[in-house]
Amino acid sequence: MPNPQAYSRAAQMVPGFALTTGFSIKRFASVILLLFSTVFAVTADAFTDRLQWLAKEIACIGTYSNAEVGGGTKDDPTDYYKPSDIREYLANQSGDRTQTTTFYGVCFNYAQAAYNNILNYQSYYENLGMKKSGWYIAMTYDNPNVITLNDPVSKDKSTLKRNGVYLKENTRFNVQAHGNVPNHAWLWVYGKDGTIYWIDPTWTDGNGYVWWGVVQNGKEVQWNPSKEYCVVSITPNNESFAYFNRGNEYQNKKMYDQAIADYTQVIRLDPNDADAYNSRGKAYFDKTLIDRAIEEFTTALRIDPNLAIGYYNRGVAYFNKGNSDRAIADFSQAIRLV
Numbered sequence: 001m002p003n004p005q006a007y008s009r010a011a012q013m014v015p016g017f018a019l020t021t022g023f024s025i026k027r028f029a030s031v032i033l034l035l036f037s038t039v040f041a042v043t044a045d046a047f048t049d050r051l052q053w054l055a056k057e058i059a060c061i062g063t064y065s066n067a068e069v070g071g072g073t074k075d076d077p078t079d080y081y082k083p084s085d086i087r088e089y090l091a092n093q094s095g096d097r098t099q100t101t102t103f104y105g106v107c108f109n110y111a112q113a114a115y116n117n118i119l120n121y122q123s124y125y126e127n128l129g130m131k132k133s134g135w136y137i138a139m140t141y142d143n144p145n146v147i148t149l150n151d152p153v154s155k156d157k158s159t160l161k162r163n164g165v166y167l168k169e170n171t172r173f174n175v176q177a178h179g180n181v182p183n184h185a186w187l188w189v190y191g192k193d194g195t196i197y198w199i200d201p202t203w204t205d206g207n208g209y210v211w212w213g214v215v216q217n218g219k220e221v222q223w224n225p226s227k228e229y230c231v232v233s234i235t236p237n238n239e240s241f242a243y244f245n246r247g248n249e250y251q252n253k254k255m256y257d258q259a260i261a262d263y264t265q266v267i268r269l270d271p272n273d274a275d276a277y278n279s280r281g282k283a284y285f286d287k288t289l290i291d292r293a294i295e296e297f298t299t300a301l302r303i304d305p306n307l308a309i310g311y312y313n314r315g316v317a318y319f320n321k322g323n324s325d326r327a328i329a330d331f332s333q334a335i336r337l338v
Helices: 021-043 045-061 083-094 103-120 121-126 236-251 256-269 274-286 289-303 310-319 324-337
Strands: 067-069 073-074 130-140 147-150 160-162 167-171 184-191 196-204 212-217 217-221
Touching: 045 103, 045 121, 045 196, 045 212, 103 121, 103 130, 103 147, 103 167, 103 184, 103 196, 103 236, 121 130, 130 167, 236 256, 236 274, 256 274, 274 289, 274 310, 289 310, 310 324
Parallel strands: 067 196
Antiparallel strands: 067 073, 130 147, 130 184, 147 167, 160 167, 184 196, 196 212, 212 217
16 A cells, blocks of 8 residues: 555546556456555555554644543643644634634534545545545534534535534444543544444554554454554645645646646645655656656555555556557556555
């Protein structure tokens, strides 16, 4: 899987069916794309790894000075959340700038930020193992034993507003929330196998680890997070975060020159950002500047030799140039790494 950073990084994959060479090469590339997608979807723990990364990515937007720890509120110096650092960023999620500095207020904005990340990259999460359209903002009202799942909606369609986030109830469950706390918001995500996962980027376990787990036997059970998903392990560059995500939005809108400009800003801030080179390469590929795209993918792979998506992208680019030998070598490397 792509190497996730402390801020939102979608897998920028060039389309394997956009080839202009012979039929046999098209067919082979189609098989490789199918193989790559299949391996991507069934790689052990790839989906749960990504959910932990998502919790951390959202958590690392800012630093909390007073977080929920182990079911009780107390000062936790190992947490790195602070509402004042994230209020402007999270306000953009809802367009509402009345965010409070209380834990219970900000959690709704964190939940919507996580929700929007999956919305923006839905096919990526589904390839990893998420059920189609299977994610919701979970929340409790006054009763921590009743969890409602909600969809963010426009103001005119909402039945509830919390801290600038408009919600409409989808489903209700008699399930005990983690920490047994009322008036709180987080995320539920359904796996294709029926497992229900929950992630809460505003909670830690007292050691800086984001809270996450599964729903079992009528309650949310916390799973021990992997060590690399500790919220204190990396300090994000919020400026780089903004440029990268705006670049992704431009890319989705096929505004390739603007996307390239934003990815270039990310590289200016961090010349060793392999994901930014990979994404800039995809934008050049979409502009049919194949040689330049290959240069970008090659730079990304020089920085991160384990970037599977980079090998796949470069393989498709080589196929477009008719260089099937080099393409097959890159596809093979991508499959080996996934």
